Amino acid sequence: xxxxxxxxxxxxxxxxxxxxxxxxxxxxxxxxxxxxxxxxxxxxxxxxxxxxxxxxxxxxxxxxxxxxxxxxxxxxxxxxxxxxxxxxxxxxxxxxxxxxxxxxxxxxxxxxxxxxxxxxxxxxxxxxxxxxxxxxxxxxxxxxxxx
Ligand SMILES: Nc1ncnc2c1ncn2[C@@H]1O[C@H](COP(=O)(O)OP(=O)(O)OP(=O)(O)O)[C@@H](O)[C@H]1O
Ligand SMILES: [Mg+2]
Numbered sequence: 061x062x063x064x065x066x067x068x069x070x071x072x073x074x075x076x077x078x079x080x081x082x083x084x085x086x087x088x089x090x091x092x093x094x095x096x097x098x099x100x101x102x103x104x105x106x107x108x109x110x111x112x113x114x115x116x117x118x119x120x121x122x123x124x125x126x127x128x129x130x131x132x133x134x135x136x137x138x139x140x141x142x143x144x145x146x147x148x149x150x151x152x153x154x155x156x157x158x159x160x161x162x163x164x165x166x167x168x169x170x171x172x173x174x175x176x177x178x179x180x181x182x183x184x185x186x187x188x189x190x191x192x193x194x195x196x197x198x199x200x201x202x203x204x205x206x207x
Contacts, residue, residue: 088111112140
């Protein structure tokens with residue numbers, strides 16, 4: 061698996077998490093799938109916002125797609141798929157909604173929140189990340205093991 065350079069320091073503000081996303085952006089390429097694990101409110105969407113913004117997507121366009129399953133964004137040079145599987149009842153439901161095909165699209169970068177809800181739909185080349193919540197509102201972004 062490709063090694064991503066991640067911020068080593070603790071991220072004390074949402075802005076720092078956005079910057080972490082911006083740091084990831086130039087390391088990604090078409091076809092990449094980033095799985096973002098972490099508790100409710102950990103900062104997954106905040107990270108996606110920073111990443112998308114660095115690719116030319118207006119930050120305000122990036123919302124948690126919790127109620128839509130998937131959002132699409134047009135970046136300057138690449139499009140993004142932003143999925144949130146928190147509310148799906150089963151992997152079959154996400155599959156029926158076309159998630160597998162969306163994640164197989166080699167022209168886009170895909171970002172998936174709550175990937176644990178449908179791990180079977182994530183391709184083998186998925187890069188798994190975790191946003192940990194630490195005391196005093198700090199966050200740590202690290203590589204996670206695939207489930
Ligand atoms: N150091 C920090 N980094 C990121 N967010 C922080 C930090 N401290 C506090 N917050 C707050 O935590 C929340 C993170 O929200 P965000 O929507 O990014 O989380 P999420 O992981 O996507 O949650 P969900 O599982 O509900 O989708 C925001 O309200 C933000 O203001
Ligand atoms: Mg979110």
